[in-house]
Amino acid sequence: MVPTIMQKRSNLTEKERLLKVLKGEAVDRPPVICPGGMMNASVTEVLKDIEENHNIDLDAMTAAAKAVREITGFENYGVPFDMTVESEPLGAKIDLGDKFIEPRVTEYNNKSIEDIIQNYKVNPRDSHRMGITIQAVEKLKNDEIPVIGNITGHISTATSIIDPLYALKMLRKDPDKIYRFFQFIHDYSKEYAVEMIRAGADIIAISDPTATGEILGAKNFERFAIPFYKDMIATIHQFHVPVIIHICGNANTIIDSLNDTGVDAVSFDSMVNMRFAKSKLTTRLMGNVNTQLLHTGEQGKIESITKNCMDSGVDIVSPACGLSMATSVKNLRAMTEFVKRGI
């Protein structure tokens, strides 16, 4: 038996396996990936031989994407490695991070929403790190390993540009105005996704950590998040590229609405019961190895949680959320190697 399984396994490239799974086709075992973006594995230990800042420098970004796969065993390339790429051109001040800490917003743009919409024009190809990320996708493009282009959802980008509390209040106080702001961000994010596809991205992954059922409530999620996801996914599908969406936090109240988005796979946080999610979702399911466990846990425990994920029927195994940069390679390998050994 063993040789046949090995035989069967070697027939599929990582790219074929992942794309087949996303189409709902049967494969030998689930792929194990870490898409990039908010959920990236460019941890400190992976970056040790990379000199320049992998968040800014094209060669360093490309090298880091390759290093993640080679060193941790995740079966994909994914860029960028943070979620401020889209908010940077709109006047938010960003600390571009280093080998220990991810890029993050240090100061919001305090101009009015109208001012921002009127005064900023974003062309992704010419926009600093969106441009670099598109070029990195171009360089990473290949026949065997899937390249994932990551985008940040419109709500998380909006709340990285302006004060999140103000933005959230606007959902109540001036819903039309904040909707226009979301539309503005969505439009250039969509161009950015298309540019990544043109550059060779095999898959687009969307993370929108501020847009959770817990923060917004199901009604707001359906009103302010879902329509934009639908449009984004429909646009990407025109290029025959599949889409993964990651939902943070407890998603129980919004699971049903995700079925209508047309998305190919949904990724959930560790608090979501994957058997429950599986019973509700009509799309493929990705997840959800606890990231705190990956950071501080023991190898045996990581393996048993990974097994638990696979047993509950996830189609793609991945970390449940953003990884701490202090996560050890040893722990990540415990997860990826367990999946590759097969059930």
Added chain:
Amino acid sequence: MNKETILKEIRESLVEMEEEKVVELCEKTLELNIPAYETITEGLIPGMDEVSRLYEEEEYFLPEVLVCSDVMNAGLDIVKPHLDKSSMQEPIKVVMGVVEGDTHDIGKNLVRIMMEASGMEVHDLGRDVPLERFIEKAEEVNADLIGMSTLMTTTMDGMKTVIDRLSERNIRNKYKILVGGGPISQNFADRIGADLYTKDASEAVRRVKEIFGRA
């Protein structure tokens, strides 16, 4: 309009997010010589308590809580200048912030808003706060409680550092320590010797009040 009716209307209008109406009603309480203290403790604060309850029951979410808290503050602005200070209980003093290395502050801000809404005096140090700063500020304002939050596993250990430093200086018992945020658990709180962990903002307010016998 009598006192009971007007206070009830304040509570209800606050929950309904009707800012102008709350402001109008608060002005009316002044005309009717209703003590500011009563308007606050029987109108605005119970209104906000009801908002917390709706939040815990997942009827209200962050946008609604934030708007209600603005309404409450608009009401407070009207009546506070007329407050007879001696009628108020000394508030629970809180120093809080997101620990160094982390800039995620939605959760912390929500806790601050709800604490302020329940009458606590909150000194918000913001986000990415150097650990020593928590101690300095707590000493400076003579705080009752130090609250620390983080969303990242990398910065969790900073909370323990703060607690250890307080112990080293023999001032640990001067303060109650509250910790919270995505990766924090009761187990972690116990391990680092924090007094209190809560999973959300409204529970935090309730438990803090309990700890200080103000429930």
